[in-house]
Amino acid sequence: MEINRIKTQRALAPTQISLADYVINPYRGCSLGCRFCYVRFNKNVVRRKQAWGEFVDVKENLPLLLEQELKDISPKRVLLGSTTEVFMPEEERFRLTSKIIKILAKNTIPVVILTRSPLIEKYLPLLCYSLKNKIYFTFIKRPLKISQPLEPKSASWQRRRKTLKAIIKAGISLRVHIGPFIPFLDNLDEVLKVMPEGIREIEVEIFNPYLGNWPELRKILTPFADAPLLQNIDILYSQKQPYNEFCQELKYSLERVKKRYGFSCRLLICPRSKFYTPDIIYEPPAGNPF
Ligand code: SF4
Numbered sequence: 488m489e490i491n492r493i494k495t496q497r498a499l500a501p502t503q504i505s506l507a508d509y510v511i512n513p514y515r516g517c518s519l520g521c522r523f524c525y526v527r528f529n530k531n532v533v534r535r536k537q538a539w540g541e542f543v544d545v546k547e548n549l550p551l552l553l554e555q556e557l558k559d560i561s562p563k564r565v566l567l568g569s570t571t572e573v574f575m576p577e578e579e580r581f582r583l584t585s586k587i588i589k590i591l592a593k594n595t596i597p598v599v600i601l602t603r604s605p606l607i608e609k610y611l612p613l614l615c616y617s618l619k620n621k622i623y624f625t626f627i628k629r630p631l632k633i634s635q636p637l638e639p640k641s642a643s644w645q646r647r648r649k650t651l652k653a654i655i656k657a658g659i660s661l662r663v664h665i666g667p668f669i670p671f672l673d674n675l676d677e678v679l680k681v682m683p684e685g686i687r688e689i690e691v692e693i694f695n696p697y698l699g700n701w702p703e704l705r706k707i708l709t710p711f712a713d714a715p716l717l718q719n720i721d722i723l724y725s726q727k728q729p730y731n732e733f734c735q736e737l738k739y740s741l742e743r744v745k746k747r748y749g750f751s752c753r754l755l756i757c758p759r760s761k762f763y764t765p766d767i768i769y770e771p772p773a774g775n776p777f
Contacts, residue, residue, distance in 0.1 A: 488518055488541060490577065495546040498553035498587075499560055506599045506623075507566035511553070513583035514571045515544035519603075521638040522707055523667050523700065526570045540640070543577050550586040557594055564597045564619060574604035585610060592616040599623065601664070605642050605650040611657040621660040623690075624651060627668070628678045632711045637704070648683060655685040666692030666755070669704075670733050671719050672712060675740055679748065690753035691741065693734065696724045697757065 493515075502510040517526065520540015526532060527539035535542075567573050573584040588610060591598050597619035600607070607622065614620050628644040629637070642650075654661045665678055668691050675691065682689075694701075701724055705717055723729045734756050741752040 488543065489537070491542070491544045492547050493544045494548045495552065497556065498549045499556050499562060499565070502566060502569065504566060504569060507562070507564040509560070509562040509564075510566040510569045511549070511587055512569060512571050513546055513549050513567075513573060513587055514575065514577065515546070516540075516542040517571045518543050518575045518577055519572050519638065519640045521641065523637060523669075523694065523704055525695065525700075528700070529570065543575070545577070545581050545583065547581070547583070549583060550590060553587060553590050557590070557596075562596055564599060565591060566599045566601070568601045572602060572604055573600065574602050574606035574610075576606070578606060585613065588613050597621075601625075603641055603647065605646050608650055608653045611653060611659060614659050615657065618660070621662065622654055623662050623664045624654060625664045625666065626651060626678070626682075627665050627673065628681050629673065633672065633708070636707050636711060644681065648681060651686070652683045655683065661686070662688040662690060664690055664692065666690075667694035668692060668737075669694045669720070670723050671716050672708070675737070675744070679744060682748075686748075686750060688751045688753075689744075690755055691737065692755040693737070693757075695757045 498511055499509040500511070501508065504510065516532075516539075517524065518540065520538075524539060532539065567584065567587065578584050588598065592613065595617060597617045598614070599621045600614075601623045603625035607624075614622070624647070626644065626647050627634075631643075634641075634644070641647075651661070651663065663682065663686055665675070668675070670693065701720070705720070708717060723733055734754070738754055741754055744750060745752050
Protein backbone atom coordinates (compact mmCIF):
# COMPACT_ATOMS: atom_id res chain seq x y z
CA MET A 488 0.00 0.00 0.00
CA GLU A 489 1.42 3.34 -1.06
CA ILE A 490 0.58 6.24 1.24
CA ASN A 491 1.33 9.75 0.01
CA ARG A 492 0.95 12.90 2.06
CA ILE A 493 -0.17 15.59 -0.34
CA LYS A 494 -1.34 19.18 -0.37
CA THR A 495 -4.68 19.87 -2.00
CA GLN A 496 -5.84 23.10 -3.62
CA ARG A 497 -9.25 23.23 -2.02
CA ALA A 498 -11.41 21.51 0.57
CA LEU A 499 -14.98 22.14 -0.56
CA ALA A 500 -15.91 21.07 -4.08
CA PRO A 501 -19.37 21.92 -5.48
CA THR A 502 -21.30 18.74 -6.26
CA GLN A 503 -24.19 17.69 -8.49
CA ILE A 504 -25.01 14.81 -6.19
CA SER A 505 -28.40 15.74 -4.85
CA LEU A 506 -27.48 15.02 -1.24
CA ALA A 507 -25.51 18.19 -0.63
CA ASP A 508 -24.19 21.35 -2.25
CA TYR A 509 -20.53 20.62 -1.49
CA VAL A 510 -18.46 17.49 -1.19
CA ILE A 511 -15.25 16.78 0.72
CA ASN A 512 -12.99 13.83 0.02
CA PRO A 513 -10.16 13.91 2.58
CA TYR A 514 -8.35 11.04 0.86
CA ARG A 515 -7.75 10.14 -2.77
CA GLY A 516 -7.82 6.42 -3.44
CA CYS A 517 -9.14 3.85 -1.02
CA SER A 518 -7.35 1.09 0.82
CA LEU A 519 -10.44 -1.15 0.87
CA GLY A 520 -10.13 -1.68 -2.89
CA CYS A 521 -13.57 -3.17 -3.56
CA ARG A 522 -13.49 -4.88 -6.92
CA PHE A 523 -16.79 -3.35 -8.05
CA CYS A 524 -15.84 0.19 -7.07
CA TYR A 525 -16.89 2.74 -9.69
CA VAL A 526 -14.31 5.28 -8.55
CA ARG A 527 -11.48 3.35 -10.17
CA PHE A 528 -12.95 4.40 -13.56
CA ASN A 529 -12.53 8.04 -12.66
CA LYS A 530 -10.20 9.57 -15.26
CA ASN A 531 -7.70 10.75 -12.65
CA VAL A 532 -7.43 7.23 -11.26
CA VAL A 533 -7.14 5.63 -14.71
CA ARG A 534 -4.43 8.12 -15.70
CA ARG A 535 -2.46 7.15 -12.63
CA LYS A 536 -1.98 3.55 -13.81
CA GLN A 537 -1.87 2.17 -10.28
CA ALA A 538 -4.05 -0.71 -9.12
CA TRP A 539 -7.17 0.46 -7.30
CA GLY A 540 -6.86 -0.27 -3.59
CA GLU A 541 -3.06 0.08 -3.66
CA PHE A 542 -2.70 3.79 -2.97
CA VAL A 543 -4.05 6.45 -0.65
CA ASP A 544 -3.24 10.14 -0.95
CA VAL A 545 -3.71 11.92 2.34
CA LYS A 546 -4.75 15.55 1.83
CA GLU A 547 -3.10 16.69 5.00
CA ASN A 548 -3.74 20.43 4.59
CA LEU A 549 -7.46 19.94 3.99
CA PRO A 550 -8.73 20.76 7.52
CA LEU A 551 -6.82 24.04 7.50
CA LEU A 552 -8.14 24.90 4.04
CA LEU A 553 -11.67 24.07 5.16
CA GLU A 554 -11.46 26.51 8.05
CA GLN A 555 -10.33 29.24 5.64
CA GLU A 556 -12.95 28.46 2.98
CA LEU A 557 -15.78 28.53 5.51
CA LYS A 558 -15.08 32.22 6.05
CA ASP A 559 -16.44 32.83 2.52
CA ILE A 560 -18.72 29.86 1.80
CA SER A 561 -21.78 28.73 3.75
CA PRO A 562 -22.69 25.22 2.59
CA LYS A 563 -26.25 24.05 3.28
CA ARG A 564 -24.99 20.51 3.70
CA VAL A 565 -21.67 18.81 3.02
CA LEU A 566 -21.24 15.32 1.61
CA LEU A 567 -18.29 13.41 3.02
CA GLY A 568 -16.85 10.62 0.93
CA SER A 569 -18.14 10.50 -2.65
CA THR A 570 -14.94 9.00 -4.06
CA THR A 571 -13.26 7.41 -1.08
CA GLU A 572 -14.07 5.60 2.16
CA VAL A 573 -13.68 8.33 4.77
CA PHE A 574 -13.45 5.73 7.55
CA MET A 575 -10.89 3.43 5.92
CA PRO A 576 -8.29 2.05 8.38
CA GLU A 577 -5.86 4.89 7.52
CA GLU A 578 -8.27 7.33 9.18
CA GLU A 579 -7.13 5.96 12.55
CA ARG A 580 -3.66 7.22 11.74
CA PHE A 581 -4.33 10.52 9.98
CA ARG A 582 -7.66 11.60 11.56
CA LEU A 583 -8.61 13.86 8.67
CA THR A 584 -12.26 12.83 8.70
CA SER A 585 -12.62 13.44 12.41
CA LYS A 586 -10.96 16.86 12.10
CA ILE A 587 -13.34 17.77 9.29
CA ILE A 588 -16.40 16.67 11.25
CA LYS A 589 -15.23 18.75 14.22
CA ILE A 590 -14.88 21.83 11.99
CA LEU A 591 -18.32 21.28 10.45
CA ALA A 592 -19.79 20.79 13.94
CA LYS A 593 -18.19 24.02 15.18
CA ASN A 594 -19.84 25.84 12.26
CA THR A 595 -23.12 23.83 12.62
CA ILE A 596 -22.97 22.72 9.01
CA PRO A 597 -24.90 19.47 8.48
CA VAL A 598 -23.06 16.53 6.98
CA VAL A 599 -24.05 13.45 4.98
CA ILE A 600 -21.62 10.56 5.18
CA LEU A 601 -21.37 7.64 2.80
CA THR A 602 -19.59 4.70 4.41
CA ARG A 603 -19.43 0.96 4.80
CA SER A 604 -16.94 0.99 7.64
CA PRO A 605 -17.60 0.05 11.28
CA LEU A 606 -14.95 2.61 12.24
CA ILE A 607 -17.71 5.21 12.11
CA GLU A 608 -18.94 3.86 15.47
CA LYS A 609 -16.13 5.74 17.25
CA TYR A 610 -17.33 9.01 15.76
CA LEU A 611 -21.04 8.73 16.45
CA PRO A 612 -20.99 11.03 19.51
CA LEU A 613 -19.32 13.67 17.31
CA LEU A 614 -22.11 13.40 14.77
CA CYS A 615 -25.00 14.28 17.07
CA TYR A 616 -24.64 18.05 16.62
CA SER A 617 -27.33 18.42 13.94
CA LEU A 618 -30.62 16.65 13.26
CA LYS A 619 -29.85 17.15 9.56
CA ASN A 620 -26.79 14.92 9.75
CA LYS A 621 -27.31 11.64 7.98
CA ILE A 622 -25.39 8.42 7.47
CA TYR A 623 -25.80 6.33 4.34
CA PHE A 624 -24.43 3.01 5.45
CA THR A 625 -23.71 0.31 2.88
CA PHE A 626 -24.90 -3.09 3.97
CA ILE A 627 -25.43 -6.27 2.01
CA LYS A 628 -25.50 -9.92 3.00
CA ARG A 629 -23.72 -12.31 0.68
CA PRO A 630 -22.22 -15.74 1.28
CA LEU A 631 -18.57 -15.36 2.33
CA LYS A 632 -17.32 -17.17 -0.79
CA ILE A 633 -18.88 -14.36 -2.86
CA SER A 634 -18.29 -11.33 -0.64
CA GLN A 635 -14.63 -12.14 0.03
CA PRO A 636 -13.43 -11.87 -3.57
CA LEU A 637 -15.66 -8.86 -4.25
CA GLU A 638 -14.70 -6.76 -1.25
CA PRO A 639 -11.77 -8.50 0.43
CA LYS A 640 -11.05 -5.78 2.98
CA SER A 641 -14.57 -4.74 3.97
CA ALA A 642 -16.07 -5.80 7.27
CA SER A 643 -18.37 -8.83 7.24
CA TRP A 644 -22.12 -8.32 7.05
CA GLN A 645 -22.36 -9.48 10.69
CA ARG A 646 -19.94 -6.77 11.78
CA ARG A 647 -21.69 -4.14 9.72
CA ARG A 648 -25.01 -5.18 11.23
CA LYS A 649 -23.57 -4.24 14.64
CA THR A 650 -22.67 -0.83 13.24
CA LEU A 651 -26.21 -0.33 12.01
CA LYS A 652 -27.43 -1.05 15.53
CA ALA A 653 -24.95 1.44 16.98
CA ILE A 654 -26.10 4.17 14.58
CA ILE A 655 -29.74 3.52 15.44
CA LYS A 656 -28.90 3.64 19.14
CA ALA A 657 -27.09 6.96 18.67
CA GLY A 658 -30.27 8.39 17.11
CA ILE A 659 -28.55 9.67 13.97
CA SER A 660 -30.60 9.71 10.78
CA LEU A 661 -29.74 6.62 8.78
CA ARG A 662 -30.38 5.16 5.39
CA VAL A 663 -29.23 1.64 4.59
CA HIS A 664 -27.65 1.52 1.16
CA ILE A 665 -27.98 -1.97 -0.31
CA GLY A 666 -25.52 -2.07 -3.15
CA PRO A 667 -24.19 -2.69 -5.53
CA PHE A 668 -27.07 -5.13 -5.89
CA ILE A 669 -25.94 -7.69 -8.46
CA PRO A 670 -28.94 -9.19 -10.23
CA PHE A 671 -29.49 -12.93 -9.60
CA LEU A 672 -26.45 -13.11 -7.35
CA ASP A 673 -27.92 -11.00 -4.56
CA ASN A 674 -31.14 -11.75 -2.78
CA LEU A 675 -33.14 -8.88 -1.33
CA ASP A 676 -35.12 -11.07 1.09
CA GLU A 677 -31.90 -12.48 2.54
CA VAL A 678 -30.64 -8.97 3.22
CA LEU A 679 -33.90 -7.76 4.73
CA LYS A 680 -34.17 -10.78 7.03
CA VAL A 681 -31.02 -9.73 8.88
CA MET A 682 -31.77 -6.02 9.02
CA PRO A 683 -31.84 -4.88 12.66
CA GLU A 684 -34.92 -3.38 14.29
CA GLY A 685 -35.27 0.35 13.93
CA ILE A 686 -34.37 0.79 10.25
CA ARG A 687 -36.67 3.32 8.60
CA GLU A 688 -35.08 3.92 5.20
CA ILE A 689 -33.43 1.69 2.66
CA GLU A 690 -32.24 2.14 -0.90
CA VAL A 691 -31.23 -0.48 -3.42
CA GLU A 692 -28.68 0.44 -6.05
CA ILE A 693 -28.46 -1.93 -9.00
CA PHE A 694 -24.91 -2.77 -10.05
CA ASN A 695 -23.89 -0.45 -12.86
CA PRO A 696 -21.93 -2.28 -15.56
CA TYR A 697 -21.60 0.56 -18.01
CA LEU A 698 -17.95 1.33 -17.66
CA GLY A 699 -17.04 -2.20 -18.60
CA ASN A 700 -16.57 -3.56 -15.12
CA TRP A 701 -18.87 -6.57 -15.51
CA PRO A 702 -16.37 -8.70 -17.53
CA GLU A 703 -13.75 -8.21 -14.82
CA LEU A 704 -16.17 -8.99 -12.00
CA ARG A 705 -17.38 -12.01 -13.94
CA LYS A 706 -13.82 -13.36 -14.02
CA ILE A 707 -13.51 -12.87 -10.27
CA LEU A 708 -16.82 -14.60 -9.62
CA THR A 709 -16.41 -17.50 -12.06
CA PRO A 710 -14.79 -19.92 -9.55
CA PHE A 711 -17.46 -19.21 -6.94
CA ALA A 712 -20.77 -18.72 -8.76
CA ASP A 713 -22.79 -21.11 -10.94
CA ALA A 714 -22.19 -20.77 -14.67
CA PRO A 715 -25.94 -20.47 -15.59
CA LEU A 716 -26.32 -17.67 -13.06
CA LEU A 717 -23.43 -15.74 -14.59
CA GLN A 718 -24.88 -16.31 -18.05
CA ASN A 719 -28.17 -14.84 -16.88
CA ILE A 720 -26.32 -11.74 -15.72
CA ASP A 721 -24.58 -11.54 -19.13
CA ILE A 722 -27.96 -11.54 -20.85
CA LEU A 723 -29.41 -9.01 -18.47
CA TYR A 724 -26.66 -6.51 -19.07
CA SER A 725 -26.40 -7.02 -22.81
CA GLN A 726 -30.10 -6.64 -23.67
CA LYS A 727 -32.48 -3.86 -22.92
CA GLN A 728 -35.70 -5.80 -22.36
CA PRO A 729 -34.49 -8.31 -19.72
CA TYR A 730 -32.78 -5.48 -17.89
CA ASN A 731 -35.91 -3.34 -17.87
CA GLU A 732 -38.00 -6.32 -16.76
CA PHE A 733 -35.61 -7.05 -13.94
CA CYS A 734 -35.72 -3.42 -12.75
CA GLN A 735 -39.51 -3.45 -12.89
CA GLU A 736 -39.68 -6.67 -10.86
CA LEU A 737 -37.29 -5.25 -8.28
CA LYS A 738 -39.45 -2.17 -8.04
CA TYR A 739 -42.50 -4.35 -7.29
CA SER A 740 -40.46 -6.22 -4.68
CA LEU A 741 -39.62 -2.95 -2.99
CA GLU A 742 -43.26 -1.94 -2.93
CA ARG A 743 -44.00 -5.24 -1.15
CA VAL A 744 -41.10 -4.58 1.24
CA LYS A 745 -42.50 -1.18 2.02
CA LYS A 746 -45.85 -2.70 2.98
CA ARG A 747 -44.33 -5.57 4.94
CA TYR A 748 -41.58 -3.78 6.88
CA GLY A 749 -42.80 -0.19 6.78
CA PHE A 750 -39.48 1.04 5.36
CA SER A 751 -39.28 3.95 3.02
CA CYS A 752 -37.61 2.47 -0.07
CA ARG A 753 -35.68 3.91 -3.00
CA LEU A 754 -34.52 2.09 -6.07
CA LEU A 755 -31.46 3.62 -7.71
CA ILE A 756 -30.99 2.77 -11.35
CA CYS A 757 -28.61 4.50 -13.66
CA PRO A 758 -29.99 4.99 -17.16
CA ARG A 759 -28.51 2.55 -19.68
CA SER A 760 -25.28 3.84 -21.20
CA LYS A 761 -24.55 6.25 -18.36
CA PHE A 762 -22.31 5.78 -15.41
CA TYR A 763 -23.86 8.47 -13.29
CA THR A 764 -26.59 11.02 -13.66
CA PRO A 765 -27.28 13.97 -11.41
CA ASP A 766 -30.98 13.25 -12.07
CA ILE A 767 -30.91 10.63 -9.34
CA ILE A 768 -32.88 12.10 -6.46
CA TYR A 769 -31.84 10.42 -3.24
CA GLU A 770 -34.25 12.23 -1.00
CA PRO A 771 -37.46 13.05 -2.88
CA PRO A 772 -40.33 14.88 -1.27
CA ALA A 773 -42.53 12.74 1.01
CA GLY A 774 -45.13 10.64 -0.81
CA ASN A 775 -42.87 9.90 -3.78
CA PRO A 776 -40.81 6.92 -2.57
CA PHE A 777 -39.55 5.84 -6.00
S1 SF4 B 1 -15.01 1.37 0.19
FE1 SF4 B 1 -16.14 2.60 -1.29
S2 SF4 B 1 -14.58 3.94 -2.22
FE2 SF4 B 1 -13.50 2.29 -1.18
S3 SF4 B 1 -13.15 0.77 -2.74
FE3 SF4 B 1 -15.04 0.20 -1.67
S4 SF4 B 1 -16.69 1.12 -2.89
FE4 SF4 B 1 -14.76 2.13 -3.50
